[in-house]
Structure formats: structure tokens, C-alpha cells
Amino acid sequence: MAELVAVIASTHHPFYHRASTATGEDRPGFADEWVRKVEAFRETLTRARPDVLVMVGSDHFHQLWLDNMPQFLIGKAPFYDANWYNEEREFGLPRMVMKGQEDLSAYLLREGIDAGFDLAFSNELRIDHSITCPIITLRPQNDLPIVPVYTNIFAPPLPRPKRFVQLGETIRELVESWPGNQRVAIVGTGHLSLELGGPRQFGPHGPDPEFDAKAVEWISTGDIEGCLSEVTLDSLHAPGNATHGFMDFMLMMGVAGEGRKADYVDTYDLFHTMEAYFTWYPTGAGK
């Protein structure tokens, strides 16, 4: 069976690429420390020596649109082109191409449907910064095949938080039962408190530092029960109007497991939103 060698949950800040590559007067003051933190985080994935990456993220109205909106979708293709014109325009993100691990995609789809998730699929998926940001931060050489998993945190009606946790639990079970001997890492990205297109956007910190502190505590201690007791689709409006992206962190808590403390935790308080980085080693592989 495949081995789950690392579980990683991260924010996906689209400005990292531009900040980390800027020089001279264009380089923001927070860039050097950000790069240091990201490189330390990257080492937690490198140490696990993965062969394959399952990448959990969310399309930001790029390929998935309101005339045909899936709740959970898995890409099944030999390649994935990535990043879109409006991400190049706004964030300076580069065009990328990733290889796909198509047999694992097929396995997750078949077994996932049988496990009770009516998963949508795509055989030609252009992926966006929710998945390319963690490639840029965690695996910039972009040398590993991926399985993209998209969730709807964007276009209501959304699945409820518990469903995200359950999908995470199921993805873990399926990866661990995948025939073969590959070393798999599951990497998912979301947000802490975040406001986009509203009055609280682009402040000196995330819109709700108190929520962020709680969220980091839930994630780092694996407190799924506590998190689910406080987080609902309604409650997530309060910390910021884009905070439903936190449900992808909850999915990753489901992957890591109830009560599983993260082996690596780091945060970085930036303008606009707090960065947060977590790594678990389910088998102790990277410790």
C-alpha cells in the first residue's frame, strides 16, 4: 500500500511569488522573513521524500462557474496547465504545467464515490493559485505528479464544515489503501480570516486576529471537535467575508485526524491576512 508520508495545511497567499522575487526598492520589508519562514516550511515536505502530491484547493471562478458548479471535484488528467490571465495580471504568477498522477485520481474517484461522496471530475483542468501557490512555496522545482482536489468554498450553497472534515478523513483512508508503494503527501490550502471586496479588506492584519488565534489552536492541536462546535456556514461570515476558505483547513484536519497535534507550526502576521503553516508526519517519516 501507498504510504502517507506528510500532511500539510497552509494558507495560499498569491502575493508571495512577487514579494519573494522582488529586488531593490520593489522588495517589501516583510519579504525576507517571509522567505525564511517559507523555506523552513518547505523543508518539512522535502524531508518526507514524497513521490506524489494530492493537492487540495479551490477554484476562484476560473474554470468552475455558476452555470455548472461542483461541490467537490477531482482532476483526472495526465497534465495540468496552471494559472490564469487575471492571476498573472494581479499577482504576477507564472504559467506552469504540472504532471498528473492519473491512476491515483481514478482510484480516489472510484473509491470516493463508493464511500459516499458524489465527486465531480475533470479531464482537462487548468488549475489556479490555490494549488500553484503551495507548489511555488513548498516544491518550487515542480517535479512531482499531482492529484488536484477542488472544493467549493466560494459559491453558495456550500457543503457544511463537517462535510469537509469527512472528505479529508476519506481521502486519507483512500490514499492509505491505494495499491502500490508510492510515498504520498497531501497538501491543502485555505485561509484564516479573510475579507475580499468588503470594508475590512487589506487591513494591517487579517480582519479577525481573535479568530485566527483560535483557528491556529484548533489546527495545531487537531481539535476537530472543538472547531466543529464553533464553526458553521453562518459563523464564518463574522471573521471576514472570504473566511469560508477556512473549511479547506478543516478538510486537512480531517486528513490529519482527531487529536493529532501538528509536528510543525508556524505563522506570520501580514497585512490583509495571517499566514499559517502546519505539517503532520502520520508515520513519523519526516521527524
Added chain:
Amino acid sequence: MSKYLLNKFLFTVDRDPALVERYRDEPEATVAWWEEGQANRILNCHGAESSTWLRFADAERAALAAHDYPKLFELGAHPFLTLTLFIAMFERDYDEPLGFQLEYARKLSHMTLPYPDIAT
């Protein structure tokens, strides 16, 4: 009222560089052109299979034609779509980093929770 159609306008303009410039320069004419010939197109289908029933409410058409993003927020347009497109059009007019984004927040500062429903 059609939040869906508002979003469809923002979505289809935002992904087309020429349309972004056209909407910046001639908002009223672009909105009229789009409603006349594009609003009913089903994406990925040819023109003969267009829908027959989509049109803006007057307040929606007026908000788009006036680049009135606070009004679009009040009408329940998806905030991510509005923000992304308006950054593309107007960030260039501000000297300070995030100058437009902070102005945008200020212009929405009268909005309090719960925000307008964005469900379509």
C-alpha cells in the same frame, strides 16, 4: 433581479483583457453591448443555443454602467469578482501600493454585518 447575471458580466469581462479596457473606457456602452449580445450566451455553447430570458434589473444595469462598486456590493454581486475586475481597471490610477484597495474598503465602510446575501 439577477445576481447571477451581474456575476456573469463581471466574470466574462474580467477574463478578457480587451474587454477589461473597453469596460474601463466606455462603461455604459460596454454594458449595453454586453446585455444585448452576450448576456444570454451559455458559455461553451454556440450562439444558436443561447438562453432567452436573461436581462439586468434597472438598478443592476445602472450600477455596472456607473462603475459603482459599492452598489454592486449592496446588490449582492460576488465580492471577489467585483474586486478582481475593479483592481484590474483602477489600481493603475493610484500611486501608493494598495491605494485603490484601501479606497475601495473606505467606500464600503458603511456596510455592516450581515452583508448582502451573495447566493445565486
